[in-house]
Amino acid sequence: MSIFVLGKMSKVMDTQNCFHCGLDIIKVEEIVFDEKKFCCNGCKTVYEIFSLNDLGCYYDFEKSPGATPLDISGKYDFLDNESIISKLLEFQEDRTAIVSLSIPHIHCSSCIWILENLQRLQKGISASQVNFPDKTVRITYNPELVSIKTIVYLLSSIGYEPYISLDNYETGTKNIDRSLTYKLGVAFFCFGNIMLLSFPEYFEVNEYWLDTYKPFFRWLIFVISLPAFFYSANGYYISAYKSIKSGMLNIDIPIALGIIVMFVRSTIDIAFNYGSGFFDSLTGLIFFMLLGKMFQIKTYSFLSFERDFKSYFPIAITRVNSDTTEESVPVYDIQKGDRLLIRNQELIPVDGILISGSASIDYSFVTGEAIPITKKSGDKIFAGGKQIGKVIDMEVLHSVSQSYLTQLWSNDVFQKDVEQKHKNITDMISRYFTPILLLIAFSSFMYWIFIDTITAFNVFTSILIVACPCALALTAPFTMGNVLRILGKQKxxxxxxxxxxxxxxxxxxxxxxxxxxxxNKKSSISYEGISFSEENLIQVKNLLRASNHPLSRMLYDFLPEGKRMKTNDFEEITGKGIQGMIDGKHIKIGSALFVEKSEENDIMQTSVHIMIDGVYFGKYVFNNQYxxxxxxxxxxxxxxxxxxxxxxxxxxxxxxxxxxxxxxxxxxxxxxxxxxxxxxxxxxxxxxxxxxxxxxxxxxxxxxxxxxxxxxxxxxxxxxxxxxxxxxxxxxxxxxxxxxxxKKAMKTIKMSFAISLFYNVVGLSFAITGNLMPLVAAIIMPLSTITIVSFVTIMSNYYAKRLR
Amino acid sequence: MSVIYLLISISIFVAVAFFIAFIVAVRSGQYDDDYTPSVRMLFDDEIKPQKEIQTTEEKQN
Structure with missing residues (x-):
């Protein structure tokens, strides 16, 4: 027991973190270099590269920012293939080429710094720019001096392995839709200038100065409102038109109606000198509604919600030709009967039959199962698995599109346009709102027409203007946008x-x-069999140290710390187990067959059997950890x-x-x-x-x-x-x-609907009686907007706090 | 011709100029990444006497 306690204590005492990657250093494996402690050789090498090139600043911005570089030899051989490279590049000329690489490890300012200083590590790179939210780096380089493969290897060697998948193969340059930003800009420009120019009208003082220039101001306002009316608001007209055509009454109909009526009436007003028009409210309304739209769009650009198998699959794979030469081919070119070479950590892109070698395949991307499945030659292997261990040979049974897993994507669900899967809550309300609004407008018109025709038209238009459901339409975007951000903060x-x-x-x-x-990170491990002596346990642990098999790693982490011993004659037999001599004892760890224990062949569980000096001890059983x-x-x-x-x-x-x-x-x-x-x-x-x-x-x-x-x-x-x-x-x-x-967010939206309806009633009471002045409209509109926006923000934040 | 026409047209002209600058900025992709530039601008002053800083950090550990 004393050894155990000692082991544990020593672990507590030197909980040291690696200078490069920040992981705990296991005392026995510690590497001290340049007075700094590292957890492994990989981390030390990265540090060496950086300090040799005078890039030590990397460690100043963030503590332990790095990642351990993985061994990737052979993985990117397809980058020698010209046709594949040309698909990846954004731009290519004799001396300049630009490539954007996605690097998942980007997470702090040190990452930005090192990746933007790549030109100091590699000749031929002229510039590199990081896009942090997207986790991509855009590298400009000279293809005559450096190849893209060299760049990828350089990145991998400093712990920033790029992620290149089949997805990159098809998409060239992405088109970013910036129209909402433009629209918002235009609307704000119009809104701001019109507000300034309408100021004199707000204080209707009969002054010579104002009276003389009234027409000039008014027509100038009219001209400035045109871009907002025709460009910024066009989304509402299109949406309203579409919804009328499909017979669905959505919220955009009263909005579009309100905007158009407002514009026409204001134009008539100034043309016949009836008044100053509602151009200020009109542009303000457009601006606020676009702002709501903008707020609702919260994108996590480093995430993708549209991933299919293409994001998982490699671009190219090594094919073995009949004359035993190896060649990188794009996965789409793989045909039935081809022979493929799958290296360690490579993904199997197609269904096939294992020819040589014994495979240990990790299907965790497909099933979520953590423990790799062992396959023998002649077994069928399915696309989507990842080979762990030695190189294997396989023969292709189906091409990519016909493989078991990829066939799932031919199902209708993936073709369907998911845009209009359901009506949203605002549209539900507007189903009642729109008809009632039109009813009120027409009945007041009918009432007033018998009294005074001009007032009747005024009232009719005023109703449509004041009822334009700006606050109503803003409720959902601001609540949702806010909740989206709250949830995003909580991962x-x-x-x-x-x-x-x-x-x-x-x-x-x-x-x-x-x-x-x-x-799939952890398994719960239990032991069945004769109990070990402490000595034996330490010997087993030492033997496991040498193996890279996932089960060995898991068991190694599970067993208690002990002192380190020398292993002789270590041998790893893929698909079977490991053996070696420790302290004069011959230890075998592996499958039941390997330790010559052929009693039960229980496929229900994953287990590792232990045999010491020819004596069978027992097995460790791996169970799923909930x-x-x-x-x-x-x-x-x-x-x-x-x-x-x-x-x-x-x-x-x-x-x-x-x-x-x-x-x-x-x-x-x-x-x-x-x-x-x-x-x-x-x-x-x-x-x-x-x-x-x-x-x-x-x-x-x-x-x-x-x-x-x-x-x-x-x-x-x-x-x-x-x-x-x-x-x-x-x-x-x-x-x-x-x-x-x-659920609470929806409740907030409903409460806020009530408030905005109240504003509508107040506005309507002005409108029906024929008293709607431009100034009243100019006050009600922003006031309702501001109350609604602050109400929903406060409420959703309150719920987020209280529920926790 | 009153001076107000001149003044208003100048003010509108200035506003339009800024507006165009905004459009150009958006088009060139300046607003696509609103985080990295804020970090990048801090890199210019590289810390030269690295050795000392690192040793003090070690001591803290």
Whole structure:
């Protein structure tokens, strides 16, 4: 026991962090260089590169900003292929080429600094610019002096491995839509200038000076209002026209009507010298509404909600030709019968048959399963897995588009235009609002026409102007925009504001099992067999040190710290296990077959068997580790929602799950990706609003089909299938809070609707009696806007705080 | 011709000039990334006597 205590104590005493990457340093592996401590050679090398090139500043901006560089030899060989390079480049000429690379590790100011100083590390790079929110770096270089492959290797060697996937292959330069910014700019320009120019009119003093120049001011205002009316507001006309055509009364109809009536009446007013017109209110209205639109758009540009298999798959893969030469080919060119070479950490892009070598394939992107599956030659392997270990050979069975996983994308759900999946809350209100408004307008017109024709027209237009539901239309964007930001701060990233409404409506929640309610970061490990002596345990741990197999790493982390011993005759037999001599003892760790223990062949569990000096001791069993706070989350959710759990796995863990989950939770096992999709569809046909929580590519269909698909991600920068929202895995237990908050957001919107309707009634009372002065309109409009905006912001922040 | 026409047209002209500058700035992509430039501008003053700073940091550790 004493060794254990010592081991633990020593660990506590030197909790030192690596100077480069900030990870804890294991004492025995510590490397001291230049008076600084590093956790591994990789980190030290990066430090060396930086200090040699006078780039030590890297460590001044942020503490331990780096990442350990990974071994990637061979991974980017496809960058020798001219046709692939030309697809990646943004711009190419004899001496200049520009490439944008996505680098997920970008996270602090040190990253920006080092990546913008690349020209000091590599000749031929002339400039590099980081876009931090996008996590991309744009490199300008001279292709005669340096190749893109060299640049990629340079980046990888300093811990900034770029992420190049099939996605990059198809999209050339992206077109960014900036029209809303332009519109907002134009509207603000018009609004500001008109406000200034209308000031004299607000104080209608009969003064010679003002009277003389009235026409000049008024026509100038008219001219300035034109761009706002014709350009900035055109989105409302188009939307109103579309909604009339489709027979749906949305909120844009009264808005467009209000704007047009306001413009026409104001023009008539100044043309016949009836008054000064409502140009100030008109442009202000357009400006505020565009501002609301802008506020609602909160994008997380470093995330993508549209990912399909293309973001996961590599651009190119090594093909072995019949004359045994190797060649990088784009994955789309792979045909049935080709032979491919898959290296360590490479993704298998197509279905095929394993020819040589023994593969250990990590399907965590697909299923969320953490533990790799071992395949022997002759076995069928599916696209989407990642090879871990040695190089393997495979023969292609299906091309990319026909592989098992990619076929899922030919399903209709992925083709559907998701734009108009449902009506939003504002449109629901406007279904009543618009007809009532028109009714009031026409009846007052009919009333006044018998008294005075001119007043009748005045009243009619005033009603449409004052009822223009500016505040109503601003309510939802500002509430949603604010909640979107609150959620984003808590690592719950929504695709757009509409998702909040959907969240509030959910009544059924379907969870994927593996990778969603279990974590693929950790496994719970239990031991079955004869108990070890401490000595043996340390020997086993020392043997495991030498192995890179994921199971070895997990078991190594699980076993207690001990002193380090020398291993002799170490041997790793892929797909079987490891063996070696420690302290004169021969230790074998591996599969049941490897330790000559052939009793049970239990496929339900993953286990590692131990044998020392020919004596079988026992096995370590790896179980899925459920996420923290899972049972309490499910208990709360159960009160308000129907919960179902879907799994692609066999029902080996049925009893465990039954114990954790509350009574009455439906559990469905052995579900293929299409079956998951169908399951959701069936629930929807029963009239349920389904929220799907999943993680891997195999959930992609279900996520797309559900009313709201949430993807759980351990690393939001890299992998998450197409979905409506991305939730960072360690915030999983907050799910209930997010659902509650979205409900409160909807409540806030409803309250604020009441307030804005009240403003409308006040405005209408002015309008119906024929007393609407431009000044009154100019006061009511901004006043209502400001109260609404501050009300919804305060309320949503209050709820966000109180619920927590 | 009153002076007010002149003054107003000058003021409108100035406003339009600024407006055009805004459009040009948006078009050139200056507003696409609103975070990185704020960090980048701080890099110009590189800290020269690195050695000392790092050793003090070590001591704190």
């Amino acid at each position: 719950f990233y929504l695709k757009n504001a509409l998702v909040i409404e959907q969240l509030a409506k959910v009544d059924t929640i379907v969870f994927d099992k593996t990778g969603t309610i279990t974590t 996420r923290e706070g899972l049972d309490s989350l499910f208990k709360i959710l159960k009160q308000n929602y129907q919960i179902k759990v879907l799994s692609g796995d066999n029902d080996g863990e049925k009893t465990t799950l039954r114990n954790i989950l509350p009574q009455g939770t439906e559990l469905v096992f052995n579900q293929k990706p299409e079956q998951k999709l169908e399951f959701i569809k069936k629930l929807q046909e029963e009239g349920k609003n389904v929220m799907m929580v999943g993680d891997g590519l195999n959930d992609a269909g279900a996520l797309a089909q559900s009313n709201i698909g949430i993807s759980i991600s351990e690393n939001v920068n890299v992998f998450s299938p197409a979905c409506d929202a991305i939730l960072e895995a360690n915030e999983f237990q907050k799910l209930h809070y997010f659902l509650k908050l979205s």
